[in-house]
Amino acid sequence: MFQMRSAPAVRFAVYVLRGIGQVMLQDNFITGFLFLVGIFVSSWVSGLYALLGTVVSTWTAIFLKAPANEVDAGIYGFNGTLTGLALAAYLSHGIALIVFVIIASMFVALTTAAIRHIAGPRGHALTAPFVITTWIFLGALIVYLGLPNAGAAEPLQQPSYAAALTRLSALDVILGILNGPAQVMLQENPWTGAIFLVAIAFNSRVSCLAALLGSAIGVGVGWYMGGTPHSIHQGLFGFNGVLTAIVLGGILFLLNRTTVLLTVLGVYVSTVLFGSLVVILKPLALPALTAPFVLVTWVYVLACAKFPRLASLVVVSPGTPEGNLRAARDPLVEKEQGEVP
């Protein structure tokens, strides 16, 4: 209803904000707006790159006549948001970077369409287009920045490991849990993390709780894998857990005891996989980004075909965890439907 009466520019702004909201699977433009506020609190330059990426990838999808309901739900925006944020986090700023972000965000819209097609009607592209596009551009551009040897390139914000288990202070734990959601958007700022949690809670309190839980498990597993206190309070072990917990814990699967158990398993594995990918990708000078979240979620979605107990929990048209539960209890009440990327 809102969009019907609005001017094209206002509608476009809503698509862009929904796109930013979809970074954490929240199909809600106010949540998206609050996310943007959170990014600006951490770094206004990052905020501008996030906007640029989202605008360009959304515009590319509209130019290529993507389905209106998908554009509307921000499906073609959020991978652009992340691509803009990641290139801005790893590369030095300037005109060249602006051009790169524009080109990469055009390409990320194509990649989103391609992966959505491969995933099929019941599948999800998630942040895979962002991961692939960012790897494509980072590998080459790190070289361009005058770092001739891949081994010598030092991407920012990669976790480091200690030789033995380290002691964490209470502050490390609290900062780690708050920085987890912030690192989803490649920011390290506990206030940003707190704003993100509030923004999620505005759309769904269950998802907010899931994000907190995912971040906390990430801190625990990261510590147990030997992560240094510095890496842990930066939130580097938490952001994949945040996303995995949100998507498995109520959005794609109906909440019940089995779902909680399986979500904890998924968060655990995605954090371990993050640790592995950091080690594996180190000689290649690539960051792990959100690849662990994507892979673990895909395994769960695909496993449904063989596991009826898992399949019985799948939400056919996923909205918020609360909305999904209401719709399951009373199928006659029409649910406010969302769109999951």
Place this chain on the structure above:
Amino acid sequence: MFQMRSAPAVRFAVYVLRGIGQVMLQDNFITGFLFLVGIFVSSWVSGLYALLGTVVSTWTAIFLKAPANEVDAGIYGFNGTLTGLALAAYLSHGIALIVFVIIASMFVALTTAAIRHIAGPRGHALTAPFVITTWIFLGALIVYLGLPNAGAAEPLQQPSYAAALTRLSALDVILGILNGPAQVMLQENPWTGAIFLVAIAFNSRVSCLAALLGSAIGVGVGWYMGGTPHSIHQGLFGFNGVLTAIVLGGILFLLNRTTVLLTVLGVYVSTVLFGSLVVILKPLALPALTAPFVLVTWVYVLACAKFPRLASLVVVSPGTPEGNLRAARDPLVEKEQGEVP
């Protein structure tokens, strides 16, 4: 029939033993039991981890209500067997490892379902779930063990290469051929290899012959690629050939002269690919595991769609090579049907 009359615990034990049998594509619980004996002969600790992995992944599949006939055939067990064995081979033992094996084996059941779904009704997951899950856990856990630099990590049992062709003694060749089957289960013990061959022969003499042939080609190709005598008699160049020869040589494709030719080609390529993967994965500190066997077999299965001569050899419901031949000769005789993972 056997399971119908049995108590649940006995039935579960049979599933687990069939799972262990399926590691080498033998749908036979006595073969599985003999495999377990072979592992215990080499290392009773490894035997316990193999059991733990198989039990947990089989139980996870039952908990998630996987199809009864697939659980029965051990389909959800053997990737757990291998995951338990591999984590025990590369990581130091203790309570922590037991917890890791339990979690990894739960996840491997999900991965098995996911890959079986992708592979489709005529496809096969083979040991891909094991390879993926083990890479996920090894990368991170090697770091956890206090080896901070990926380049410095020295996984056990990786083959080494000489600068020039080396001389092999007759003993190197014999040990290499016997250790090939043993290395499928990550063991280095010629008696274990011999027990495995007997166990396979109990189910199918053709598969036993294929395993021997695959191991022998592996020894030859490994030597020609410059493998050191030590690596060769450890059987490191043989285990992918063993699996490739078993699956292509009579199980998935009906035995005839063309099949033998194509199987030799497949074994050759999988051994070369093993050599490549060892080199490629070395900077990433990951072992090649059975990835070559999986990739080569997938190429053969997928190529059928375009090559009628290959497709005409495909066995619709594969059992042992002998059973497949009997069924092809006399379609009226009902075949004892197996299930191929």
Place this chain on the structure above:
Amino acid sequence: MFQMRSAPAVRFAVYVLRGIGQVMLQDNFITGFLFLVGIFVSSWVSGLYALLGTVVSTWTAIFLKAPANEVDAGIYGFNGTLTGLALAAYLSHGIALIVFVIIASMFVALTTAAIRHIAGPRGHALTAPFVITTWIFLGALIVYLGLPNAGAAEPLQQPSYAAALTRLSALDVILGILNGPAQVMLQENPWTGAIFLVAIAFNSRVSCLAALLGSAIGVGVGWYMGGTPHSIHQGLFGFNGVLTAIVLGGILFLLNRTTVLLTVLGVYVSTVLFGSLVVILKPLALPALTAPFVLVTWVYVLACAKFPRLASLVVVSPGTPEGNLRAARDPLVEKEQGEVP
């Protein structure tokens, strides 16, 4: 018609020459013959390996009874051509190499069938079978050649980067643009590049123009990424752009202003991806080959499912760019149909 009346040997020769033509997506045996002439001008040994690879992979497809129209169009030949050329470019020559090329070319035919099946009726295998097979064989055989440490292996013809932007002479630019097409066949010789361009023009002047444009963009992007003048005039930054420009610019998509825009984007991304892959694969001692062309083209083809504007440009049975345009303008005129790999 031509083949009907000919002797089997002549027909086979035509298949082989069409296969060589398909390396640059030209379904034309005279173009293929001119390509072969171009390779011989650069190196007659390379020419022989190109022939060997094409003959063996075409023969393997015929032996396995591949569809006659696909064999006829050279679909099973060109990945063999490239495999022969690549192994000859990176490994030392001799009897051993001849055996390796024969085995690899047999396997590349199977891989072609497998990937064509995965790609589906509207998809394309492109040069993916060549990339995969060559990686399989190169990894191991580089070791075999007595280079024990992956890090120490120095594959030929990998581009190098300068710490800052360098000055290009007009000669560097001209040589770079001509060597781009030559490097598609792993040759560095401007005359070879010129012959290739003439050969393409014989089949389609639009494709020839696309190849020139792709090579020129490659030179520009390569320079801007910090490629050294030597790497640039070797044509190393151009060959992926050449292939991407040919396939997107008129063959798979009907030529119009949108197509030109999207083709330039695709060429740009494939060149950046080439730069990235060189950096990423360096520690693994593997060359990037034509993987960037394959990945970018796949993204475009798959994205059609979601983007109607892109889908409306797809050519149903692709021939030359000119033929596609004629058929679109006057659907009643029967088009000379080609086959795209």
